[in-house]
Structures are given as C-alpha cells and as structure tokens.
Amino acid sequence: MINNLKSGRILSIDAFRGITILVMVFVNNVSGVSGVPSWMLHAHQNEDRMTFVDVVFPAFLFIVGMSIPFGINARLAKGDGWWKLQGHIIWRTIGLITLGIFMANTEYVDAAATGMSMAVWSLLFYCCAILVWQAYRIKQVWITYTLRAIGIIGLVYLGVIFRGTDSTSKYLAPHWWGILGLIGWAYLYACIIYQLFKGRAGGIMLMIIVCVVGYTLLQKLDHPGTGWIRLQSRNLTHTAIVLSGLLVSLFYFDEDIDLKGRRLFSRITGYLILLITAAFLLRPAFEISKNRATPSWALYSAAISVVIYSFLHWLIETKQINKWVSYIQPVASNPLLTYLLPDIVFYALMLAGITLPAILMEGTTGIIWSACFSVLMLFLVKGLNKLGIRLQL
Template sequence: MRTSDLDLSAGRVLSIDVFRGITIFVMVFVNELSGINDIPWWMKHLPASTDGMTFVDLVFPAFLFIVGMSVPFAVQARARKGENPLQQFKHLLLRSLGLVIIGVLMVSTIGGFDESQMALSMPVWTLLMYLAVLLVWAQYPRHGAAVIRNLAQGCGVLALVLLAYSFRGPDGSYISPQWWGILGLIGWAYLLAGTVFLISRRVSHVRLQLLLLGAAACFFLVLFALLDGQAAVAGQPAIGFIQRWAVENNSHTHTAIVLAGVMLSILCYHPALQAKRSRNLLLFAGLLGALALASWQWFPISKIWATPSWALFSAWFCTLLFVAVFVLVDLKGYQRWCTLFAPAAVNPLLAYILPYILASAAAIVGATLRPAVFDSGVAGMLWSLAFAAIILLLTALLTRLGLKVKL
C-alpha cells in the first residue's frame, strides 16, 4: 500500500454510506417540498441576492462533499485491480461524461421544449429517457452473458440518441445544454477534483498530499475572483468562452467543496493519521470555519452564485455533520438506525431519478403523485417527509430485486 493511501481492508465505510443516504433522503424531501405552498422561509432556497443560506441550500454541496469523500476509496480500489493512472483517469472521464449527459437530459424535461414540434409528449419522452438511462447504466450481473449486457446497453444508447434527436425547443432547435443540471455540475466538479487527486497520489507522504489538495482547493476558490466572480454576482456577462463556462457553471467553487471532502476522508481514514485524528479533525473544522468567516467579508453567501463564502460554509457544515455521523456510527457503534439510509447509499443514482420516473409515469395518465390536499402547510411538509421515506423504501426493494444503477 502506498504511504498516501487509505486502508481499504474493511470494505465499504458505513459512516460514508449513511451520510450519503441521509443526503439522498433530504434531497428527495426538499425537492418535493419545493412544490408546497405556505411553508417557512427556512425550508426554501434563498434568493440569489440574499446574503445567507438555509439547510435546503446545503443539500447540493453535501452531494459534492460526499463525492469527494468517496474519491480516494474509488481510485485506490481501481489501482488495486491493477489499473494505471491513465486507466483511472479514463474511468474518471467516462463517469463524469455520464453525469453530464444525464444532467442535460434531465434539465431538458423541465423546460426549453416545445411539445407541439415533438413526436412524443414530454411525459412519454421523459419516461423513455429514464428507461434508456437505466438500460445504459444498470449494473448487470457479472455471471450474465456479455452479449445480453451489450445488447441492452446498445439499445439504451440508441434510444437516448433518438430521443435527443426528436427533442425540439421553442424555435425548432435541437437539444442543447440550457444548463448542466445538478448531476452535470457534480460531473464537472468530480472530473476536476478527481484529476487533482490522481496527481496528488504521486506524492508519497500523506501530509504533503493534504497540503497539495488544500492548495488546489484554495486555488479554485481564488479562481472565482480571477474569473470575474464579482461580475457574475452583479449579473454581468463574462468575457471569453473559458471564462463564461467557468462562471456560468461555477465548477471552480464546486470543485473546492469536492476537494474538502477528499481531505476529510483522508483525515478520518488514513492509517498514518489515526493517532492524532481528533486533533486533525478539530484543526480542519476550525480552519474551514475561519476561512468561511474571512471570505464572508468579501463575498456574500449565495448558493446560486456559488460564492467562495457559500462553498466554505457548506464544507464546514458538512464536516461537522459527517464527524457527528462518524463518531456515532464508526467509533461508538450505534448502527441500528442506519437501516433506512443504507439502500439509497449503495444505489444513490436510482434513488435520485426514481421520483422523476414515477412523476412522468403518472403524468402520462393525467395524474399527479401528490394529492391536492397536501399542496400547502403542515400537511404538505408531512407528505414530503413520507414521500422521501417511500422513495428510500422503493429503492431498497428495487435494489434487493437486483436493479442497481452505477456510472
């Protein structure tokens, strides 16, 4: 084992799985909650111009953070299978591309389409798109015939191509990125942060690796200002393709959050750091909090603009939350309460797209998933909680039946 590697002998890490499962649960809850009227302000996304954040604004960065925590384990597992750095980067690139493709397709189902110019209604188009996604990225049994797997994936790819070709915008245009969608934004940040981690693995000493990762995270945060971040906050157009791409997608600040997750994973699980783990975690959390407060003096906290202060506060909150889970689950051994979140943790992409699959299927027959009586107030909040629990239970059932989606 390299001196900069984590110990993988224990297999899956339950605390990371639980944190991922909780994030999925809260994500489904707040997505359903977004259609509910008459709820408290702190249960909604804050407007871009408001200097602050709610727990709802923490869900997306929590996804980024947990992606970062998983990166060292995923890369090292592939290295143990004999893959060289170039092969690992190829896998990283393909996973990122998959996230971007699914993200763009999901965004296209929400707006920017003209059904009158399309051969299929949008609910039918949406359902077929998700079914094609399942065909392409389903995890097929290893003992199954390769020809069946290749045929199914080929049919899925063909279906996605035909669906993309049949898409029409209001001006008759073909499908194009309106924005990258949540999964697409995760894909770009994963690609950048994963590449940095692959480079950092060339450093043999774990403390030097942490310094390199920290310097890279700071660089991506400073990049916000260098790429005219203040202009982006003011709503002014950026200049140049690279600058426009970076500012519009906020990949630099998103990448910093992923890298923070990578660093916390190393601090928690690297064998050489176990003796002083408590001190290291305290220092890491304290440094993140101090940097968050300092950056707040120059940049407002805004999820929509993905400001450095929002990124740092998000990483700080995620660190505190994960450490709490880590202590309860890994150190104290309180694990019985984790049962609800485990299936979503091992099958997160299915849990993420399942509500959209059900909604599109209901829309085809002219129905909605949520009865009108639950459209507002406390009833709507209780419905959202119940809906999130049902999605996790359905994910558990489908996972047990063998349906797993993995990029």
C-alpha cells in the same frame, strides 16, 4: 495504490450519503409546496444568506470527495492501469453530465415540435438511462453490451428529436448542467487533482485555495464574450467542496497519516476553524449564495459537512451505534437510482393523468407528504434492488 486507506465498507460514509440523498428528495418535493416557511426553501438569487436546503447539494459534493480515494485506490488494487483508470473516470463524468443535461431539459419539452409529450419523452429518457447504467449481473457479456447499445441509441435519438419551449435553447443543450452535470465536472477536476498530487493532503489543501482564488479572478472578467468563462468559476467552488470531502477522508482513513484520538480531533477541528474563518473573511467580497456558488457559501457548506460527518463517524465508527444504518443502506448504495426515481414517478403519474390532491401541496400537510414521499422512495429503491435494478456510473 495512492493512499494506504482503511479497508472495508465505511458505514459512516454510507450513512451520510443515505441521509443526504433522502433529504435531497424531501427538499425537491417540498419546493413545489405552497405556504412553507422560507427556511425550508432555497435562498433567492440575490439574497446574502443560506438555508439548510442550500447545504444539501454541497453535502453530496462533499461525499463524492470522500469516496474518490476509495474508488480510485480500489480500481488500482484490482489491477487497472493508468489509461483504464482515466477511461473509467471519463466514462463516469460523461454519464453524470449527460444525465444532468437531459434532466435539466425535461421540463422544456415542446410536445408538438418533438413529436411526443413531455411525460413520454422523459420516461423514455429514464428507461434508456437505466439500460445504459444498470449494473448488470449477466454471464453472457453480449447481452449486457446489446442492452447498453440500445440505451445509448435511444438517448441519441431522444436528443436529436428534442425541441424545447425555451426560446434561448430550442435544441437539447446545457443551458445549465443540471445537478448531476455540476457534480460530474467537480468530480472530474477532483480526480485529476487527487492523482496529480498523489493523494498528499498538503497538495489537496493547496488546490482548495487555488479553486477559491480562481473563482475570485474569473469573477473579475468583464470583457465582452467572457461570460461563459465566468460561469466556470462555479465549477471551481464546487470542486473546492469535493476536495474538502476528499481531504477529510484522508484525515480519517489514510493509515499512513495515522491520525487517532486527540491528533485526529485537533486536525479536524483546525480544518473546521480554517474553513469558517475563510468563509467569514470572504463574505464581504462574495455574499453567501448557492445560486452564484460563492466561496463563502462553499466554505460554510464544507464546514457544516465536516461537523455532520464527524458526528456520524463518532456515533457509528467509535461508539458502534450503527444498526440503524441498515435501514438506509439501499439508498446509500444506490444513490443515482434514488435521485432519478422521484422524476420517474412524477412523469408516470403525469402520463396516467393522475394528480395529487391539492391538500398534499399546501402548508403543513404538504411538508408531511414530502417527508412520507422520501420514505416511500426508500422502500421503492429497496424493492428495486431486490429485483436487481442497481445503477452504477
């Protein structure tokens, strides 16, 4: 074991994860609605500002960080050796990056060159993804391996035949990693750092600083051919957010640190002040921008996540007001399926030739529909969970 963590499922983390994924579904849907206020949309590329929408992705990164100590220590407790643990981490990373690249390319399918429509190619991709990452509960292991092999072969086939409409990327390629791919890289780096520093809070704090400094140094590269290196700077700020979540998880749940009452409050408050101060001081050099993954955006987002989680922890763990968490538990325990479902529904409707009424894509009615759509996804995930469909990387 790396850290002596509190045992059992942490409802406050589940609640934060469930709320975040539902809000993510909402903002993804509302982005296609016309006539909505600017504060309900992502800030533009060159703007020095952020909206609540720009905090959703980093909130999920923060939750990934909070879960890392529990995930790694749970596998060690089950008897996983060093190599088996690293294999699990790499498999999860490959899964996230693969899903991210495929999802980022779905909208660029050239039907004529690929040999199948965008809807068919995308739905086949999601079917293969479910075959590969389904959490099977089948006693006959050979059936599990067979189904996963079919899914992997299907993904390889779809990747080979893919031809895109984007002139800069005619073949399946990471012209951007996709949201899941970005999470995958940050998850990998954070897992390495967590193990390297053996879960010590001071080491994690140091690496958050290193990530911010690394972003600053990489952004100064302006030599020809170094553009791809500069792009890696964004992975560093994403990793800083994941490490922030990891650090907060240790503050709350590492029983060797044993922070309670006023000591816990002062530690969390001190870290929150540090994040806000650093973000404020960095803003003149690096504007607040999600698209550019600037340190000021990352640190402000981490600070907001600290506040939200701390409130949920107080409400659920301290005050024991937690019965409501059961309503979003299906989403909290199956976030990957919840994230994929809206796209599956979208391409299924496209294949069926069904279009939504225009009124559902405009103004207030569009916003209300987006909220209802998020709730519908919750019930759909709950139903799929009862059918045994649960995705696990």
